[in-house]
Amino acid sequence: MNSKKEKKHTVLVEGPISPLFIADSISKHSTKTDIGAHAIFLGQVRSDRIGDKKVKSILYSAYQEMAELEFHKIREHAFDRFQLTCMHLYHSLGEVKAGEISLFVFVSSIHRADAFTACRELVDEIKLKVPIWGKEMLDDGSFVWKANNITTFENDHP
Amino acid sequence: MNSKKEKKHTVLVEGPISPLFIADSISKHSTKTDIGAHAIFLGQVRSDRIGDKKVKSILYSAYQEMAELEFHKIREHAFDRFQLTCMHLYHSLGEVKAGEISLFVFVSSIHRADAFTACRELVDEIKLKVPIWGKEMLDDGSFVWKANNITTFENDHP
Amino acid sequence: MQITVLFFGPLAEISGLDQIQVPDVSDTSTLTGYLLGAYPLLKSQSWKLAVNKELCPANRDLQDGDIVALLAPFAGG
């Protein structure tokens, strides 16, 4: 266990993640001259068609205490399996419009293989394990609830 | 063949790639509301130890006409194999200091699998196929030539 | 004995409440039966239970003060 793992990390942020915030995160790594590779994933809200309507924005909500715990576990699990120098995870709460960014996964390593594999697996785990919900607001004022992984929930009332 | 493929793209840029340039590239995608996933790779110059010396910067040079042709082929090859909305490739020429960014690969797609796989393969292909050289400038004023893939060149004089 | 039940996202729309207190339920099966009786629309939804922020895939005993959350399919990312 190193100190990187033990720091308290803010993951859930209000509103969209701005490109300038991303630039600032990248800049902060210029002093870490053992890093050779950064892998970044950005989830952008799509203006999907739902019937004859279109998604204008997603309203994200979460079971915050459990979400933070899950992000922490996902983080530890990645640090245990990959040789990583840094990891930063951010997910939006509240309204994120189509075209804006709601997920920012940023992993850095000495060589690129670790960053690439960790980044991809982190995104999969976040989508699968973190209790976040998204209400897709449509252009006629109605809404539908988004679901990433409905099959793992089907008929699962314990 | 769609129009995305046919545009002339600037790939080789003078000096390091700045975080603000990256932010600006990301911002430009907010109007493309069919994009759900951006995968980004950044290559950062490492301050590797070489014996008792340290790398201060890399001086990149290229066989520019061939490099541009290779970038173009790599680009086409990725568009043929993956469902991608956009692709942007940038590589530095000239001096890039340790901690600065020399490679920026930016791929966007509707769903994340295409962006992730394409991004990783693009980086592999760029390292393997593009005629770019890097002179690692050391802190005592000496230098060494960097090589990504020496084994594929070994004893290969035709 | 008192259990706090939390509702989130689409399930909070069904219950009309963010949380309720349920007395005298000894395990998660009993609690599930109670919830399906109280909110029949839950039968048409997919959801899982978490007990004290841990997913609960099988029946387990509950203790006074436990916090149980009803979780609809996640949509992060």
Next chain:
Amino acid sequence: MQITVLFFGPLAEISGLDQIQVPDVSDTSTLTGYLLGAYPLLKSQSWKLAVNKELCPANRDLQDGDIVALLAPFAGG
């Protein structure tokens, strides 16, 4: 008949020149022999040839005006 030979990166340091003109070489094997004779330090280096911006893995005929590049191992990224 005239072939242009380009040197890049570490190989330009060996040749001391960015490019030379070589007359009367009919194929890449002959050219390689000429270059190794003219610049013996090339023997200790790893490199490939590109003819008109295409890598050339086996011997091939050369034509007047062809541009041949000597490429040391790449270091992009």
